Amino acid sequence: MIINSIINGEEYVGEEKVKIYNKYSNEVIAEVSFADEENVRRAIGLAEETFESKRLSKYERYTILRNAFDIVKRRKEELAADLVKEVGKTIREARVEIDRAVQTLLLSAEEAKNLTGEQIPIDATPNDDNKIAYYTREPLGVICAITPFNVPFNLACHKIGPAIAGGNTIVWKPATDTPITAFKLMEILKEAGLPDGFVHLLYGSGSKLGEIFVSDPRIAKFTFTGSPAVGKWLKENSGFRSVSLELGNNSPNIIHEDADIDLAAQSCVKWGYTNAGQTCISVQRVYVHENIIESFKDKLISYTKKLVIGDPMNEDTDMGPMISVREIERVEKWIEEAISGGAKIVYGGTRQDNVFYPTIVEDVNESMKLVCEEIFGPVIVLISYSDLDQVIKKANDSEYGLQSAVFTQDIDTALYVANKLRSGGVVINDGSTYRADLMPYGGIKASGIGKEGPKYAIKEMTYMKPVIINLKKR
Structure with missing residues (x-):
């Protein structure tokens, strides 16, 4: 053609x-x-x-x-x-x-x-x-x-x-x-x-x-x-x-201690790996309250394991390849740099041909590219927190500000966080990647x-x- x-x-x-x-x-x-x-x-x-x-x-x-x-x-x-x-x-x-x-x-x-x-x-x-x-x-x-x-x-x-x-x-x-x-x-x-x-x-x-x-x-x-x-x-x-x-963006998603953990984990998997993570508002930085991080991590891994990876024309496939080998190699390099700095792969981290498998990384710090830059690939980073105001500060501590999310079952907490987050849009109880085409987006x-x-x-x-x-x- x-x-x-x-x-x-x-x-x-x-x-x-x-x-x-x-x-x-x-x-x-x-x-x-x-x-x-x-x-x-x-x-x-x-x-x-x-x-x-x-x-x-x-x-x-x-x-x-x-x-x-x-x-x-x-x-x-x-x-x-x-x-x-x-x-x-x-x-x-x-x-x-x-x-x-x-x-x-x-x-x-x-x-x-x-x-x-x-x-x-x-x-x-x-x-x-x-x-x-x-x-x-x-x-x-x-x-x-x-x-x-x-x-x-x-x-x-x-x-x-x-x-x-x-x-x-x-x-x-x-x-x-x-x-x-x-x-x-x-x-x-x-x-x-x-x-x-x-x-x-x-x-x-x-x-x-x-x-x-x-x-x-x-x-x-x-x-x-x-x-x-x-x-x-x-x-x-x-x-x-x-x-x-x-x-660009490196979307923060805050999972508060009173969140519906199952909903939050499903949403992060859905939106973190949509289009192999190649969306501007892909779930990237996932801040989880220390009281629930282990149970959240278990569910996150469980839902990630259920994803069908492979031929994108297959009706059952959940995630296909990235746009190019060059982009896969960039993501691999960023992960290697993070590991050399003390990060740990919780799940994934492998590739086959043009497919980089869904990956979860923890023990990161704010100076790592996986945190401070836009991954634009199928990688989610987990970060534990204890204080709500401190995690809002961390979420805002970025050169980006496109869209963010918070998961909580308390309306006061939801609106408090939405008011404090410095981004073009805030999603409550769904991933940062949600977008309706009639809404103002930027x-x-x-x-x-x-x-x-x-x-x-x-x-x-x-x-x-x-x-x-x-x-x-x-």
Whole structure:
């Protein structure tokens, strides 16, 4: 399967090509060609030209996104199978991603109709009783969307859906590892009625395309999901332009002494090993009260042992491979470094080919990468605590702040911890990885800037324009 960039509705065949492998079997499943600088700039120019000359009405935006919703629903099994091959997530996880993308498109469609301003009570100021005013929400222009490999279809919909709903045009660079579902999303948008020129799909090296994007003043906004290092670079080089950054995390999950231990253990296993731990809000740091840590550990190991590991296309499989051998070797190195510093593997720590098995590590300290950095792999670290305020301080002692969780059966404790935790979101009695696509989602500190969720993203992809009318006096 040959996959090319799509510029103004036409495929562009680049000279540089990269093979894409099935993440479990290592079979070649596609070859993707990269766009060169000339054609990247051509795509940006065409996006600007389309924005200036071909505005879609709100009803047209709604209709297109609503049609895309129907098409994705219809093609669910096909798209899910593609996700299994190019990402390595299990077929059941892949179906969940497509179901979520369906909702993201529907939410975006509805927001296209709801995009409105309001009257400004300008006559509430002195000497302005002869004026009326209101504001509208206007599109920013060309949006540059850069999406990751781990949830490639739904996170693309989280950027492209609100951008279309807001009346913008888009240049989109997906992760090189996951080109197939990106190409098919373009097919779907075209079938849904989106005219050529509104979304341009560009494959290529992240560093090369990034340099081109930030140097081009025709791009009005950047929306990026990926590593903190790249997000920081993008922010530093984007000048006065708006940026939305969804970056890393090392999610703390506090298991208090009155928690439902069984629920907490099941949740940590579910969310710690979803997509082989390759989610920004994966359960990572698990702080357990010293009075229950042994019983919690036993249950955590018990539930982890029940996971079926292997071929992600198998309906019974709970966890498949990681995205690459390079990433597996990084995780192995971090674990080795922790062990040399006194940490101990409680369970797992082994690999077979592209699969790194679910792993539990204890006796860690805050200086170890397994604790202070983002693992982005199937590893959970256990840390004992005795004092609630001290563990909240430890949970907050991180450069990240995307999402966190607390398990307790006491509502006062739950709300106390939720109030004190410094993160973009707090989940009570479920893992930190829980996310609903309609909620505001985004972090603080090095975890990013801005919020996703169609209702919130569309506001960041538009601006407020006040209109003031000076009426004749009668």
